[in-house]
Every structure is written in structure tokens, then in C-alpha cells.
Amino acid sequence: MSKQTTSSREEKSTQAPAERSCDVVISGGGLVGLTLAAALSGAGLSVEVVDAQEPRKVLSAPFDGRASAIAAGSRHILEGIGLWSLVADKAEAIEEIRVSDGRIERRASPFFLHYDSEELGLGPLGHIVENRDLRRGLHQLLSSRKTFRLHAPDLVVDSQRDANGARVILDSGVEIRAALVVAAEGRNSPLRRAAGIPVRTWQYRQHGLVCTLEHERPHHGVAHEHFLPSGPFAVLPLRDDDAGRHRSSLVWTERPELAERMMALAPKDFAWEVQRRFGDTLGQFSVEGPRWSYPLSLLHAQRYHDTRLALLGDAAHVIHPIAGQGFNLGLRDVAALAECIVDTRRLGLDIGADAVLERYERWRRFDNMMLAGITDGLNRLFSNDIPPVRLARDLGFAAVERTPGLKRFFMRHAMGLVGDLPRLTRGEPL
Template sequence: MTTLDTDIAIVGGGLAGLTLGIALGRMGGRMGGPGLRVLLVDREDPARALAAGFDGRVSAIALASQRMLDAIGLWRHVSEAQPMWDIRVSDGDSRLFVHYDHRDLAELGDQPFGWMVENRVMRQAQQAALADLPNVTLLAPMGVTGMQLGESGSGQPASLQLADGREIRARLVVGADGRQSQIRQLAGIGVQHWSYNQTGIVCTVVHERPHHGVAQERFLPAGPFAILPMTDDSAGRHRSSLVWTEPPERAKAILALDEAGFVAEMRLRFGDHFGKLASTGPRWSYPLTFLHARDYCAHRLALAGDAAHGIHPIAGQGLNLGLRDVATLTEVIVQAARVGLDIGQENVLDDYARWRRVDSTVLSAVTDGLTRLFSNDIAPIALARRLGLGLVQKLPPAKRLFMRHAMGDLGRLPKLLRGEAV
């Protein structure tokens, strides 16, 4: 049996897992010598993951997250990114709304709230960034068949058994393999989990009039309806990503419509402020659920990204929550390695768990509460929330707080989220 020795084994090559590998490879390389050795293991074929039809989603990259991507050398490989200059939030057909304008945060300079980036474009950037890091190796497509973490205090490395018969021995295993995390299950870590009985419909829309970098979210009785700005296509057509929430059966019927019927349903919710509409490319759908791991770490194990927490897309913060895990875990590991600590010991990983649990628990609770508050049409509740939106619009301090939150620029930030090297 062939054994692969490494410092860190990351299972899961999605947006969070690959970014963590790049961050650890780049920041760990600053330690001198070979730096931290990182092995990434992913079940997906990288070539398939780069195909246009693999994933139609577009992710919001908050300002703080972009700082980190820039600091680890990834952002320069992002070929297309649409700045979000403004955010407009409204409730149904109410005239009351909240308008967040980036110019109201002059102290941050002329910075957008963040950028909309196609997941396909982000994966292309990750592959390019990996090519610059000789201390990071991607094994894919490759499955994991078993895991042993060893006893606390034993000094023994963790081990992963691979589908091809090889074994990985690592000082630390990171589970970044999504909501159905195999690593979390092998470690016996339980979760809180429930379904919202909602399906998210995702597609790209071309429209007659420009969006001017404004992200819009309308709260409808079935759930949020988000219109997120994208870059123009190669033909100069204006594009937006649509994230449309419906009950599962209704979503199934909408997805089965022909182009004319689908566009008619879109227009009922879109309105006419963008002029003529057309969908382009495939339509995707995803069940919307909540998940929160009961523990973020164990001996020689840490969870990151959706393996640790999965939230409703109502605030567009799912990936940013995972990227905050990346920044925090990178800082904890690199600083521990520099002073000669065992990076897989629980007293080291507890720092990561404590740092991340408060932020992720609060954001999980907020998004869950917002989903329940806005996904109904009960008259007293609808009136209260509409008045609440109007009140926030007229209270500059409250608006500034929410805007800083949207930028990911609140609270105790790891160095990478401040744009600083670890």
C-alpha cells in the first residue's frame, strides 16, 4: 500500500475547500523551507467542474472576502467580476424599501459592497492559482473510503483511505466536502438540520436595460426573489442571475414551462423596469435547507464551509461564511505551525472553533429568522416588516450597520479578511 505523507489533507474541492488549500499553501509557504504541505482530495473530475453546464450559480463575494482572495493570489485570476454598487430590498408590491448605496460609506473609499462572480469563473481562477503552488497537490477525481483520527495526545497522525487503495497520513484533516459531508459523518459529528420546503430556481437572464450594478431582492410570499447583476456577455447583452424561491411542487411546474411561459412567470415577479427579458442557458434547481454542525473540530479534524454550516441564500452570504472559515483556519494553523505547535491538537483547533462559532451561529439564526419572517403573507406580519424596511431606510446608523455587514467588514476579522498576510 502506498502512503502519502502531508501536513494537511483537505477533503472537498469546492469553492471553500480549494480556496483553503490555496490560502494554506500561500501563507504556509511564507514560513521558509517547503512550507506547509497540503493535499486536496475531491470526488469531482476537475475538467467536468469547469464545464459551463456544471453549475449555473453565481456567488456574491463580499468586499472583505475579496481582500482575502487578493491576498492569497487568487483574485488576479478571476476573469470576470461584476461590482455591486447598490443593494435594493423591497417587500412585495409595497412602496417601502431599503436602498443601500456604497457612497454612504465614504470612509472605505469608492468600494462596492462586493462582486458577483460565476462559480465557473471562480473555479477557473482556483485552478490557475493552484498551478503556482508546488506545495499543494489536488487528487481528483478521488474518493475517500475510510478515516482514522487517532487518540488525543498520542502524537499519531490521522489517516485517510482512498478509493484507489492508497493511504494519506496527515497532521490535520479538514472536512470541506459540503452539506452531506462524508468526513463529518465518519467523525460522528451530529448536526441540526431542517428543510424550508422551498426550492431555489437559478438561471441567467438577459434584459434590455442595464442593471447599473444594483442587486435587488424582493420578498414574495413564496420566498425571496433576487436579481443579481452580472457582467455583460460577449455579445454585449445585459445579464443578471436570478435566484427564485418557490415551494417544491410549484418550482417543478415552473421549471417544466417552455421559454414563453417561463419568461411570463419571471415578468410577473421582475416587473418591467429592465425591459424585454429572456432566459439564457439551462435552468437549475436546489432544495433549500438549514444545517449546523454540533462541533466544528475534533482531534486532528476541522470542518469548514458547508460541512460546518449551510444557510438559506436569503442574504447571499453562504460562500462568504465559508470564506471566513478559510481565513480564520488559515491564521490559526499558520501561526501555530510557526511556533512549533502540533496543528492537529484540539487546543489549537479550539481557537478556530471558538472564533467561528459565534459568527456562524448568529448569521445562521438571522438568515433563518428572515426566511420565516418574509416567506409568508400573514397581514399583521407583512405590515410590520414593511414598516421595518421603511424605518431602516430613514435611520442612517442602522443602514450603515447593515451595509458594513453586507461587506463582511464587521466584528473581529482575521488578517486575510483585512487584506493582510498571515
Template sequence: MAETIDVDVCIIGAGPVGGTLACRLGAAGIPTAIVDRAPLPPMEHPDFDGRAYAIAAGPRRVLEDAGLWDRLPFRPGAITDIRVTDGRIGRPASPLFLHFDSRDVITAPDAEAVGGAFGWMVEARSLRMAINARLAALPDVQVFAPAVATVERQPRTAIVRLAGGPTVTCRLVVAAEGRNSPLRRQAGILVTHLPYRQTGIVFAIAHERPHFGCALEHFLPAGPFAQLPMAPTDLAPNVSAIVWTERDDIARRMLALDDATFTREAARRLGDHLGAIRLLGRRWSYPLSAMLAHRYIDTRLALVGDAAHGVHPIAGQGLNLGFRDVAALAELVIAAIESHEDPGALPLLQRYQAERRPDNMMMLAATDILDRLFSNDVLPLRLARDVGIAAVHRIPPLKRLFMQQAMGALMA
């Protein structure tokens, strides 16, 4: 007869959001199981692959509470300045720009609390290594990977059967499986999709001149081209991550180019402020769309991260929204268990949905509007947005509001 394991929470999906939630609950002493189809190897020395996450000031606290921030094996790169420009490929950027300086926007006591930066660039391999190591070290977390789960949710409990393994009983199942969540489909939760007919091309570059912690968001007719400052690696002293948004047809052509030609095309969009550039790691590409689940909860079920929502990367907030889901759900679950209440009860799940869905809907709407406003070459709109960028730059209260929203709100 198969072994039965009883926990409070079972998380399906061990990616950055699901893994962080398991670490946060485990750090609080909450018996937790986490299941993933893929193995979670130690990853002692994985190669640099060019991928990185922009972690805002508020969500950084989630990683700290989960015991992950201090365990990152590769130093994060601080984002201390952000420059927003508008232009066309191969031409100088508009002289009207928006510049955020962390010393102007983040004031004491917030500056000390968040390390004096808007956010940090964290290598994907670094976060993965920290999560895998932390999961293995937490006595209250049981990891099942690789494993295939069959989930049965009942009014008072949930049963997670692992193929060829034990059966896990719990009071709450969390779907952290990504945009194509099987648990969301099983629950009959509808989603709204917004296709953009754009592709995100992600890679890293080494460059001749230092970036001084400054991120660039350069708006081009086909979409934004972002340069995000990373910490030095063993491959180069000056490193940045690039998120290049392009129309699908052009993106396919760019991705088919050899490295030298691809690098020249990237440099045409980036400009020459960093000097000569070269590729580091490999190129990655992702079709871009927005998605929002019509509800985040069902019987004994909560959706987090990409299972619940997806936004355009124009503001770099996709993963940060997932971490804010983690913060909200973990706080509710921990408080419920400490009060000897049911962490999977409907009232708790309704509070989670009421807290997170409006925030995520606002970010989806904001990023959608920004993409539609900036990803075009219509002259009146170009003039209007250039004037708007310059106006925000010159109005300190409005500038501060924009920055707090864009970087995930300091106290989120």
C-alpha cells in the same frame, strides 16, 4: 507497497471552500494535499451555465490571499447598490423601500480597500477555473482527483488512504465535503436541520436595460426574489443572476414550464425596471434548509463550509460564511506551523470553533427570522415589515450596521 506522502494538512473536498483553503495554505508554503471524488479538469472554455456566487467585501480578501482573485478568467460584476422591496406577484412593489448605496455605507479608507463595492458577482465557472489552475500551479499542494479516501484519525496523526493510490499522512484533516459530509458522520457529530419547504431556483437572464450595479431583493409571499448584477458576457451586455425562492409545490410547476412561459413568470416577479428579459444558460434548483453542526471539530479534524453549516440564501451569505471559515482556519494553521506548533492540536481546533461557530449561528438565526418574517402574506406582518424597511432607510447609523452585517462586514 503503496507510496506514503507526508503533509501538514489534508483537505477532503475540492469545491469552492476546500479548494480555496488549499490555495491559501499552499500560497503560504504549507505542505497540503487535497482529495476529491470528481476530476478537476483544466476547464479552459466551459460554457456559461447561469450560476454565480455573491462574494462579499471581507471574503474577497480570502480569495486575494489565496491568489485566486486576480486569476478569475471572467470579470466579476460589482454590486454598488442594493434595493430591498416588498410586494406581491404581478403588482407594483410597496412605495416603502430600503436602498443601500455603497458611497454612503463604505467610507474611506474602506472604499479603496474593498474596491468601493458591497460585493461582487463571480461566475461559478470562473471561480472553478481559477481554483483548478491555481491548485495545479502551487508546488506545496498535491491534488488527488478523482480519488476515494479512507480516513483514519489517531491522537497524534491522521492517515488518509487513497484507493489505488498513495497513503497520505498529516496532522490535520479538513472536511469540506458539503452538507452530507461522510467525515462529519464518521466523527459522530450531530446536526440540527431546519427545513423550509422551499426551493431555490437559480438562473441568469439577459435584459434590455442596464442594471447599473444595483441588486434587488424583492420579498414576495412565498419567499425572496433576488436579481443580482453580473458583468457583461460574450452572450449579452446586460446580465443578472436570479435567485428565486418558491414553495416546493409551485417551484415544481415553474420548473416544468417551457422557457417562454418560465420567463414570463420570472418577469412577473421581477417587474419591468430592466425591460424585456430572456434566459441565459440553464435553470438550477435546490431544496432549501438550514443546518448547523453541533461542533466543528474532532480528533485531528475540522469542518468548514457546508460540512459545518448551511443557511437560508435570503442574505446571500452561505458561501461567504465558508470563506470566513477558510480565513480563520488558515490563519491559525499558518501561525502554528510558523511557530513550530502542531496545526491539528486540540487547543488550535478549539480556537477555530470558538471563533467561527458563534458567527455562523448568528447568521443562521438572522436568516431564519428574516425568512419567517417576509415569506408570508399576513396583513399585519406585511404592514409592520414595510414600516420597518422604511424606518431603516431613514436612520443612517442603523442602515450602516445592517449593510455591514449583510455584506459580510468590511473588515471580516
């Protein structure tokens, strides 16, 4: 039995609450939570999502500068749930990735890695899509699903879960009975805390700076990642805007004290600092829309489930953004959990049973822990300017670049096409 309460519940009316029932309740209506809702409702399960944000406000919000990297395997997932056709014309393909060991205002290392999609012949390495387009596409997709319901703005204020089922009470007074509750509330998940699931966490001495850049020259679908002493500095291709202006998404890792100073700069001066670090490949930069800064951390839940509760996405794991894999890990969680649930339902069994959730955890734990370890190790390896370490990593770049088989493996891994993949990730129907 697990409970989660807040004082706001005590302030509600004493009227009898409305009662509802469904197969799955998802707490959190972000990109990962709504993607799971789309996968399950498309397979015929009834799903209710609870989210704190007002939908009309979220969907009408101006461009906020944030975008997500969608690996090839993740694109298969979005295709399988019917979302990709709604966002494809807004997605920019990543045809090449150029990785280099950079220096600020000094000659860059001659060693680098160059990934070219033509070497594999599997299509683009991935895509970059603005988060607002993903949100709008998910809401459009789910609006026509009769087995889907959104409670927003609202909150889960109490949950009771046992062998017989789950019951959640919302701040609005609505009560929902379900076979399974999914926590997709992000790194500070209240349901995870209420269930007493411990987490291992590490705070990096780094902040992530995110915004959209306009630039004079076209990017030709090339993603750039420079490793600077403060951390990775990535410029990722976005679709040109309606006026034909060339754009890219910036993900800049910086020390906290310097990140604060960068955020305080006027947009023109901020763009100049970007130019210092990136160079003139794309011509002159300017900043489009707002800038975001957030502390970077690593988090991993010691388990991904409790009685009739599954953790999804950032509620289960948070990794360094060095390889742009955080959202892709969340989408692979979606594909795995959806497959476990749907297969169990087709057998006529209990979708919230411990055996189902244990299968989900076994499936996803290794992949998530491996990526957390890899991104943490890469960040530590590259976020310094120690000459012997710099030489070793540059020689490593050169070795991979000159070993075609190894490079193709790394490319397939970055595309999310390696490992024990769920059906959706393989491009097969759920």
C-alpha cells in the same frame, strides 16, 4: 480514532499502496476547499486535496448558470490568497442594493431599503462572480504551487486519526499521512458522519430556483431583492457577456410544488413568470443556460472538530440563501482556520492539536449561528402575506431607511466588515 470505509476499498488491488505525507489533507475540491488549499499552500504548508470530480471535465464544462455573491470582506480574502487578480475582470460590482416588499401582479409596498456604496465610500458592496470562473481561477492558481497536490477523481474511503497524527486511504489505494484532515465535502459530509458529529437540521418548505437571465436594459450594478409571499426573489448583476448582452443571476425561492411546475416550463414561459414577479425595470427577460432547483434547508453541526479533523463550509453549516451569505460564511471559515494553522506552524507547534481546532471553532461558531438565526428569522418574517406582519416589516424598512447610522451598520455587516475578523478578511497578509 475514527474510521470511514466503503465496499469499493475491498475491490482494490492487493498491491502495497503508495504512501505520501503532507501537512493538511482536504477532502472536497469545491470552491471552499480549494480556497483553503490556496491559503495554506501560499503560506508554505504542504496540502493535498481529494475530490470526486474529474478536473478536466469540471474545467471544460459549459456555463451552468450558477454564480456566487462575494462580499467586500470576502474579496479581501481572495485578494490575500492571490485569486482575485485572476477573476476580477469577470466580476460585476454591486454598487447598490434595493430591498422591497413585493406582491405578484399587485402594487408593491412604498417602503423599501436602498443601500448605496457611495454612502460608505469603501468601494463596491460586493461582487457577483460565476462559479466556473472561480473554479478555473483556483485551479490556475494552485497549478503552480509546488506544495499542492490534487487527487482527482478519487475519494477518501478510510481515515484513522489519533493524538499522533492522521492517516487517510483513498479509493485509488494511495495512503496519506498528515497532521490535520479537513472535511470540505458539503452538507452530506461523509467524514463528519464517520466522526459521529451530530447536526441540527431543518427542512424549509421551499426550493431555490437558480439561473442566469439576459435582459434588454443594463442593470448599472444594482442588486434587487423582492420579498414575495413564497420567499425572497433576488436578481443580482452579472458582467455583460462577450457579445455585450446584459445579464443577471436569478435566485428565486418558491414553494416545492410550484417550483416543480416552474422548472417544467419552457424557457420562454419561465422568463415570463420571472417578469410577472420582477416587473419591467430591466426590460424583457430571457433565460441563458440551464436552470437549477434544490430544496432549502438549515444545518448546523454541534461541533466543528474532532480528533485532527476540522469541518469547513457547508460541512459545518448551511443557511437559507435569503441574504446570499452562505459562500461568504465558508470563506470566513477559510480565513479563520488558515490563520489558526499558520500561526501555530510559525510557533513550531502541532497544527492538528485540539487547542488549535478549538480556537477555530470558538472563532467561527458565533458568526455562523448568528447568520443562521438571522436568515431563518428573515425568511419566516417575509415569507407570508399576513397584513399585520406585512405592515410591521414595511414600517421596519422605513425606520432603517431613515436612520443613517443604523443603515450604515447593516451595510457594513452585509459587506462582511463587522465582528472579530481574521487578518485576510481585514485585507492583511496571512
